[in-house]
Amino acid sequence: MPDDSRANPSKRHLKDVSPAGAPVAAPARPHFVDSVGVGPEGPGTIVHVIGARPNFVKMAPIVSEMARRQAFRQVIVHTGQHYDTRLSDDVLADLDFPECDRFLNVGSGPHGEQTGKVLAAFEQVLLEEEPVAVVVAGDVNSTLACALAASKLGIAVAHVESGLRSNDWSMPEEINRVLTDRLSDVLFTHSPEGLDNLVAEGILPGRVHYVGNTMIDSLRRCERRARERRAWEASGVPEAGYVLVTLHRPSNVDDPERLAEIAGELVGLAERWPVIFPIHPRTRARLTDSGQLDVLELAGVRCIEPQGYLDFLSLQAGAGAVLTDSGGVQEETSALGVSCFTLRPNTERPVTLTHGTNILLGDDPAEIASVGPASWSPTPCAIPLWDGHAAERIVDVLVANYALNRFAGAALTS
Numbered sequence: 001m002p003d004d005s006r007a008n009p010s011k012r013h014l015k016d017v018s019p020a021g022a023p024v025a026a027p028a029r030p031h032f033v034d035s036v037g038v039g040p041e042g043p044g045t046i047v048h049v050i051g052a053r054p055n056f057v058k059m060a061p062i063v064s065e066m067a068r069r070q071a072f073r074q075v076i077v078h079t080g081q082h083y084d085t086r087l088s089d090d091v092l093a094d095l096d097f098p099e100c101d102r103f104l105n106v107g108s109g110p111h112g113e114q115t116g117k118v119l120a121a122f123e124q125v126l127l128e129e130e131p132v133a134v135v136v137a138g139d140v141n142s143t144l145a146c147a148l149a150a151s152k153l154g155i156a157v158a159h160v161e162s163g164l165r166s167n168d169w170s171m172p173e174e175i176n177r178v179l180t181d182r183l184s185d186v187l188f189t190h191s192p193e194g195l196d197n198l199v200a201e202g203i204l205p206g207r208v209h210y211v212g213n214t215m216i217d218s219l220r221r222c223e224r225r226a227r228e229r230r231a232w233e234a235s236g237v238p239e240a241g242y243v244l245v246t247l248h249r250p251s252n253v254d255d256p257e258r259l260a261e262i263a264g265e266l267v268g269l270a271e272r273w274p275v276i277f278p279i280h281p282r283t284r285a286r287l288t289d290s291g292q293l294d295v296l297e298l299a300g301v302r303c304i305e306p307q308g309y310l311d312f313l314s315l316q317a318g319a320g321a322v323l324t325d326s327g328g329v330q331e332e333t334s335a336l337g338v339s340c341f342t343l344r345p346n347t348e349r350p351v352t353l354t355h356g357t358n359i360l361l362g363d364d365p366a367e368i369a370s371v372g373p374a375s376w377s378p379t380p381c382a383i384p385l386w387d388g389h390a391a392e393r394i395v396d397v398l399v400a401n402y403a404l405n406r407f408a409g410a411a412l413t414s
């Protein structure tokens with residue numbers, strides 16, 4: 001097959017995988033410096049994509065570290081996938097996130113529509129900003145849409161939190177993960193199995209950088225302030241004597257029968273322990289429609305609004321146990337040393353099972369009966385590279401690939 005990747009940068013990934021899917025020979029250079037603009041006109045532009053709550057937390061340390069180094073002009077694009085004050089503005093404010101440069105205002109909708117709206121709007125931003133690279137994080141619809149728009153224009157994509165796999169193709173996030181990694185030039189993993197997962201899919205190891213977890217960078221930066229808030233006191237429950245619950249996955253909340261079963265188990269849980277349940281808008285809508293919100297409140301479950309970043313971190317730090325289906329919460333509880341029970345049949349974050357405090361409950365809501373502060377005493381060991389410095393390692397790689405090479409090229413051609 002002729003190598004046309006230089007003539008048409010948007011095809012540059014095609015050479016990585018043979019028709020049979022086996023990795024081919026390592027490239028002469030590990031990174032795609034081709035996409036770096038050359039010229040004496042000052043630092044190149046990096047576009048950062050944010051859009052949904054978890055990505056604000058993952059991106060904040062990178063934006064902050066990059067600003068400190070002053071190696072790039074930064075443009076922050078908020079897709080508007082999350083738009084509620086409580087899911088977006090409050091979280092961004094707690095993280096001291098700088099003002100966004102562009103707001104795409106895509107809002108909610110079916111997956112195809114939401115992804116398509118981001119794709120079209122983000123393409124326009126790229127045409128105007130002409131970045132040397134786009135940084136995306138995680139596995140939400142905005143992540144995939146922006147990676148696709150950039151890739152089609154031949155703009156380099158850097159993916160933060162690459163290589164996670166649940167191997168559960170029924171999860172929208174799993175589709176987003178696999179496709180985003182395939183489109184990415186630089187892949188940042190936060191745990192060792194990420195590299196194995198990527199290599200198994202034909203990604204060249206030279207593009208993968210094991211850097212650690214930027215979500216834990218944010219946590220360490222905010223932990224003291226969060227603990228001082230003692231957010232559990234607003235619900236009148238004792239420190240370490242309550243269970244914190246979060247549930248928003250379509251597989252748990254979109255099927256009315258399953259949601260009713262889970263709600264029944266939460267009523268049982270509330271008979272044993274105080275329960276605080278900050279309710280995602282998607283879950284609240286389903287519980288309200290079915291009348292189960294009233295049932296939970298009558299049973300004493302503290303049904304509260306989604307919390308800002310600091311208050312939610314405070315609630316996790318003060319909890320005796322956490323019941324969740326969120327990926328980020330599995331990681332944060334592991335870093336905080338708080339017992340986590342995950343209501344899912346699988347996790348794309350196995351390091352939280354082997355090194356952290358997480359246990360998989362599986363698919364059966366009846367397993368919620370085993371949740372409680374006294375039911376398990378975790379002894380977490382430190383997860384390698386979850387040390388609060390992942391963003392520094394990420395910016396090192398981005399500078400090496402997209403800033404230093406750029407200036408080297410400018411010097412050569414001037």
Ligand code: UD1
Pocket residue numbers: 052053054081082083084087108109139140141142172173248280281282285326327
């Ligand atoms: C999304 C991500 C999920 C992530 C979660 C964090 C995808 C496929 N899913 O799920 O991986 O864990 O964010 O919260 O990208 N809604 C509001 N206000 C908002 C946003 C959403 O009311 O600001 C409601 C709408 O009814 C919407 C529903 O929540 O239809 C779902 O929102 P959506 O962004 O599609 O997915 P999440 O469930 O938030």
